[in-house]
Amino acid sequence: MNFLEEIQSRILIADGAMGTLLYSHGIDRCFEELNLSQPEQIKSIHEAYIKAGSDVIQTNTYGANYLKLSRYGLEDDIKKINETAVHLAKQAAADNRFVFGTIGGIRSFKKSAYSIEDLKRNFREQLYLLLNSNVDGILLETYYDFEEITNVLKIARKETNKPIIANVSLHETGVLQDGTSLKSGLGHLADLGADVVGINCRLGPYHMIQSLEKVPLLDNAYLSVYPNGSLPGLEEGQVTYAADVSYFTQSALEFRKQGASLIGGCCGTTPKHIEAISKAVAHLPPITEKQVKNEREVIPVLDREQRKYEPLQSIVKEKRSIIVELDPPKKLGIKKFMQGAEALKNVGIDALTLADNSLASPRISNVACGSLVKDKIDLRSLIHITCRDRNLIGLQSHLMGLHTLGLTDVLAVTGDPSKIGDFPGATSVYDLSSFDLISLIKQFNEGLSYSGKPLGEKTDFSVAAAFNPNVRHLDKAVKRLEKKIACGADYFISQPIYSEEQIYQVYKETKNLEAPLYIGIMPLTGTRNAEFIHNEIPGIKLSDSIRAAMLKAGEDKEKARSEGLAIAKSLIDAAYDLFNGIYLITPFLQYELTVELSTYIQQKERNVTHA
Numbered sequence: 001m002n003f004l005e006e007i008q009s010r011i012l013i014a015d016g017a018m019g020t021l022l023y024s025h026g027i028d029r030c031f032e033e034l035n036l037s038q039p040e041q042i043k044s045i046h047e048a049y050i051k052a053g054s055d056v057i058q059t060n061t062y063g064a065n066y067l068k069l070s071r072y073g074l075e076d077d078i079k080k081i082n083e084t085a086v087h088l089a090k091q092a093a094a095d096n097r098f099v100f101g102t103i104g105g106i107r108s109f110k111k112s113a114y115s116i117e118d119l120k121r122n123f124r125e126q127l128y129l130l131l132n133s134n135v136d137g138i139l140l141e142t143y144y145d146f147e148e149i150t151n152v153l154k155i156a157r158k159e160t161n162k163p164i165i166a167n168v169s170l171h172e173t174g175v176l177q178d179g180t181s182l183k184s185g186l187g188h189l190a191d192l193g194a195d196v197v198g199i200n201c202r203l204g205p206y207h208m209i210q211s212l213e214k215v216p217l218l219d220n221a222y223l224s225v226y227p228n229g230s231l232p233g234l235e236e237g238q239v240t241y242a243a244d245v246s247y248f249t250q251s252a253l254e255f256r257k258q259g260a261s262l263i264g265g266c267c268g269t270t271p272k273h274i275e276a277i278s279k280a281v282a283h284l285p286p287i288t289e290k291q292v293k294n295e296r297e298v299i300p301v302l303d304r305e306q307r308k309y310e311p312l313q314s315i316v317k318e319k320r321s322i323i324v325e326l327d328p329p330k331k332l333g334i335k336k337f338m339q340g341a342e343a344l345k346n347v348g349i350d351a352l353t354l355a356d357n358s359l360a361s362p363r364i365s366n367v368a369c370g371s372l373v374k375d376k377i378d379l380r381s382l383i384h385i386t387c388r389d390r391n392l393i394g395l396q397s398h399l400m401g402l403h404t405l406g407l408t409d410v411l412a413v414t415g416d417p418s419k420i421g422d423f424p425g426a427t428s429v430y431d432l433s434s435f436d437l438i439s440l441i442k443q444f445n446e447g448l449s450y451s452g453k454p455l456g457e458k459t460d461f462s463v464a465a466a467f468n469p470n471v472r473h474l475d476k477a478v479k480r481l482e483k484k485i486a487c488g489a490d491y492f493i494s495q496p497i498y499s500e501e502q503i504y505q506v507y508k509e510t511k512n513l514e515a516p517l518y519i520g521i522m523p524l525t526g527t528r529n530a531e532f533i534h535n536e537i538p539g540i541k542l543s544d545s546i547r548a549a550m551l552k553a554g555e556d557k558e559k560a561r562s563e564g565l566a567i568a569k570s571l572i573d574a575a576y577d578l579f580n581g582i583y584l585i586t587p588f589l590q591y592e593l594t595v596e597l598s599t600y601i602q603q604k605e606r607n608v609t610h611a
C-alpha cells in the first residue's frame with residue numbers, strides 16, 4: 001500500500017495528541033523518554049488512535065532530538081529513544097497503516113536562541129535515526145519559524161524519497177509569525193518538495209477553518225490539518241482543553257470542504273476526537289474544486305500625523321542642542337519633578353529625557369511623566385524604553401501607547417538587569433535586545449508589528465540608542481554603535497564621562513559615524529558622591545585631577561557643590577567644540593544644577609555667535 005496513492009483517492013485520518021495524553025506523568029517530564037520506561041503505555045496510545053480510525057500515526061519523537069533531549073540530560077539516549085519509538089508505533093499499526101516519524105520545530109519567535117546551522121545539525125541527526133528505523137514517512141510539525149521549516153524541509157527532501165508532511169503553526173488566523181500568509185507559505189513548502197502541507201497546533205478548528213478558506217488546492221501537494229482540541233485554558237496550573245467531541249464531527253466536514261486530505265488533531269485532542277473525525281469524513285473522497293476566499297485586501301497604511309517636534313537628530317546635526325535627563329520620582333508626588341521640567345523648559349533645552357526605571361528601581365512611569373511634560377509644559381519628552389520590564393507583547397503595546405500619546409522620541413536600551421536594583425529577585429524579561437528593539441521600532445515606523453501585521457498607521461518614532469564609552473575596549477563599544485545604526489538608530493546618547501582626555505578619545509573614535517552623538521555630562525554633587533561613582537559604578541572612572549578637586553572640597557556641602565559644577569563646566573568646555581549635542585544628567589532631582597549648566601552652555605553659544 002502506498003501513502004501517496006491512498007491519499008489521492010480518499011481522505012486519510014491522522015492521530016491526535018500524544019503529549020496531552022502523557023500529562024499525567026508530569027508536565028516537566030521528557031515525554032519521549034517514556035518510549036524506554038513506559039513502552040506499553042506509548043503502544044496503547046497508538047493502538048487507541050488506530051482503533052479510533054487513524055490511517056497515519058506518528059512516532060513519539062516530537063522532541064527526541066539533541067537540543068530538546070539535552071534539557072533533560074538524555075541526549076546520549078537519542079538513538080535508543082528514536083528507534084524504540086518507531087518500533088512501538090509499528091507494533092501498534094497493522095500493515096495498512098502508515099507510521100510517520102515526527103520531528104518538532106525548535107525556534108519560537110526568538111531567532112537568536114538557535115542559529116540555522118545549530119538547527120540543521122540537530123535535525124539531521126534525528127532524521128537519519130528515523131529513516132534508518134524505516135518509518136513510512138516524515139512529519140514536520142509545530143514550526144512557528146518559517147526560516148526553520150524551509151531549511152529542515154530542504155534537508156529531508158534531499159535525504160529521502162519517502163512522503164513528507166510539513167505542518168506550520170500559525171501566529172494568528174492565516175498568518176505565519178514572520179507575516180507570510182498561509183497561502184504563500186504552504187505554496188512555498190510544496191515547491192520545496194513536501195508531499196503534504198498544512199497546519200497544526202496552537203489554534204482550534206474555528207481559526208483553522210478560517211485560515212484554510214484563503215488557501216487554494218495545490219497541484220503539487222495535499223493539504224493537512226491538525227487542530228488543537230480548543231484554545232487552551234488554565235485550571236489549577238494545568239493546561240486544559242474543552243472536551244466537546246461532537247464539535248469535531250462538524251469541523252471535519254468543514255475541513256474537507258476546505259480541501260484537507262489528511263485530518264488529525266494536535267494538543268488537547270484524544271482518540272475520541274479522532275473517532276468523530278473518522279466517522280464524519282473517512283469514507284468520503286477529497287474535494288477536487290474549491291472556491292477560495294480572497295486574501296484580505298491590504299489595508300492602506302495611513303501616513304503619519306505631523307510630528308509635533310522636529311526630530312532631535314536633525315536638530316543636533318545642524319546646531320547646538322541640549323537635552324537633560326530628569327528622572328521620574330521614586331515616590332508618589334510629582335510637584336518637584338514638574339517644577340524642574342518647567343525650569344528647564346524656561347532655559348530653552350530641546351528635550352527632557354526620562355529614564356525607564358534606571359538602575360532597575362521602580363519609579364513613576366516615564367510615560368505618565370512624559371505625557372504631562374508634553375501636554376502641560378509643551379516640552380519634548382524623550383522616553384527611554386528598556387527590554388527588561390516588558391515582554392514582546394508589553395513592548396508592542398507600549399509603543400502603540402506612546403504613538404497614541406504623541407510621544408515620538410524614544411531611547412531604546414537593553415536596560416540595567418533586575419539583579420542590580422531594588423528587587424533583585426524580579427524577572428529581567430529580555431525577550432528582545434536593544435538591537436532588536438531598535439529594529440522593532442523602525443518596523444513600527446513602516447506601519448508593521450513584530451510579525452509584519454499591518455498596524456493601520458505608521459508611527460514616526462525618532463530612535464536614540466545608548467553608548468557606553470566607559471569600557472575597556474572603546475573600539476568594541478563603537479562597533480556596537482555601528483550595529484545599532486544598521487538596526488536603525490538615528491542618534492546616540494552617551495553615559496556620563498568624567499575626564500577631558502576621555503571626551504577627546506570618544507570624539508576621535510566616533511567622529512566618522514553616520515549618526516550624531518550627545519555627550520553625557522553629570523555634575524558631581526559631593527565628595528562622597530564622586531568617590532561612589534569612581535569606585536562603585538562599573539566602568540566609570542574620574543580623572544585624577546577631577547577626583548583630587550572633589551576630595552579637596554571635603555565635607556563642606558556648598559564648596560563640593562560648586563566644585564562639582566565647576567568640573568561639569570570644564571567638561572562642557574572640553575566637549576563644546578567637538579560635539580553639538582550635550583546631554584546633561586540631573587542628579588537626585590537637583591534641577592538647579594542642570595538649569596545652571598544649560599544656561600552656561602547657552603551663554604557660551606551667545607558669546608561665540610557674537611564674537
Ligand SMILES: Cc1cc2nc3c(=O)[nH]c(=O)nc-3n(C[C@H](O)[C@H](O)[C@H](O)COP(=O)(O)OP(=O)(O)OC[C@H]3O[C@@H](n4cnc5c(N)ncnc54)[C@H](O)[C@@H]3O)c2cc1C
Pocket residue numbers: 354355356357358359360384385386411412413414415416417433434435465466467468471473476477480493494495
Ligand atoms: C543614555 C543612556 C540612558 C540609559 N537609560 C536607561 C534606563 O532608562 N533604564 C535602564 O535600566 N538603563 C538605562 N541605561 C543603562 C543601559 O541599559 C546599560 O546599562 C548600558 O549602558 C548599555 O546600553 P544598552 O542597554 O543599549 O546595552 P547594549 O549595547 O544593548 O548592551 C547590552 C549588554 O551587552 C554588554 N556590552 C555592551 N557593550 C559591551 C562591550 N563594549 N563589550 C562587551 N560587552 C558589552 C553589556 O553587558 C551590556 O549590558 C541607559 C544608558 C545610557 C547610556
Ligand SMILES: [Zn+2]
Pocket residue numbers: 142200201202228266267
Ligand atoms: Zn500541539
